[in-house]
Amino acid sequence: SQKIEQNSEALNIQEGKTATLTCNYTNYSPAYLQWYRQDPGRGPVFLLLIRENEKEKRKERLKVTFDTTLKQSLFHITASQPADSATYLCALDIDGATNKLIFGTGTLLAVQP
Amino acid sequence: GAGVSQSPRYKVAKRGQDVALRCDPISGHVSLFWYQQALGQGPEFLTYFQNEAQLDKSGLPSDRFFAERPEGSVSTLKIQRTQQEDSAVYLCASSLVQGVYNEQFFGPGTRLTVL
Numbered sequence: 001s002q003k004i005e006q007n008s009e010a011l012n013i014q015e016g017k018t019a020t021l022t023c024n025y026t027n028y029s030p031a032y033l034q035w036y037r038q039d040p041g042r043g044p045v046f047l048l049l050i051r052e053n054e055k056e057k058r059k060e061r062l063k064v065t066f067d068t069t070l071k072q073s074l075f076h077i078t079a080s081q082p083a084d085s086a087t088y089l090c091a092l093d094i095d096g097a098t099n100k101l102i103f104g105t106g107t108l109l110a111v112q113p
Numbered sequence: 114g115a116g117v118s119q120s121p122r123y124k125v126a127k128r129g130q131d132v133a134l135r136c137d138p139i140s141g142h143v144s145l146f147w148y149q150q151a152l153g154q155g156p157e158f159l160t161y162f163q164n165e166a167q168l169d170k171s172g173l174p175s176d177r178f179f180a181e182r183p184e185g186s187v188s189t190l191k192i193q194r195t196q197q198e199d200s201a202v203y204l205c206a207s208s209l210v211q212g213v214y215n216e217q218f219f220g221p222g223t224r225l226t227v228l
Contacts, residue, residue, distance in 0.1 A: 034216065036219075042221055043117070043204050043206070043219030043220050043222050044204075044217075044219045045219070046216035046217065046218070049216060089156075091155075095169075098161050098163070098168060098169060099144060099208055099217070100158055100169060101146075101156075101158065102158065103148075103155030103156045104155050105155045106155050
């Protein structure tokens with residue numbers, strides 16, 4: 001079956017450390033992958049997009065890698081802050097004509113002060 | 114500028130009632146998506162519009178679910194004869210164009226509880 005897996009358990013880290021979240025998928029060949037942040041009671045907010053021919057993308061304290069051979073993306077937040085605490089969702093494009101996204105289950109990140 | 118808005122934010126329905134959920138996308142956005150999000154899960158695709166045309170409804174769980182976007186802007190998701198398993202957050206998202214690498218802008222969602 002088609003699956004997108006993210007860290008199933010919450011990730012707890014200390015302020016200032018680097019948080020690393022994983023996204024693994026099977027049976028897809030996505031043209032690109034996106035990462036979203038979701039706070040309780042709110043809709044997801046777009047963070048980063050990485051294309052299949054890109055290995056790494058950075059935006060401020062965020063870094064995303066995309067390994068199409070391993071079928072894996074890693075999402076890093078450096079110098080983490082308590083305000084980074086949220087659920088992070090990876091999403092794959094499986095139909096480039098429509099931008100239809102398939103989401104993972106999300107990883108809850110808690111940054112302790 | 115205004116983002117995607119959804120109404121109502123919360124809806125409680127008795128089993129068997131019909132409900133209608135509204136989405137106002139960002140002005141000028143061509144694509145509109147509906148997702149269903151169960152507690153502790155990621156959003157699951159329901160249906161997609163390009164302007165007024167519904168191009169993909171493969172994610173609608175049953176024929177009790179119906180979506181429309183008659184003038185290519187506001188969209189309504191209707192659920193007939195609601196069941197308890199319909200309880201979830203229903204998210205609407207819009208994006209500027211289709212077929213290119215576009216982020217989706219999400220509304221806050223409508224939390225539906227079916228008693």
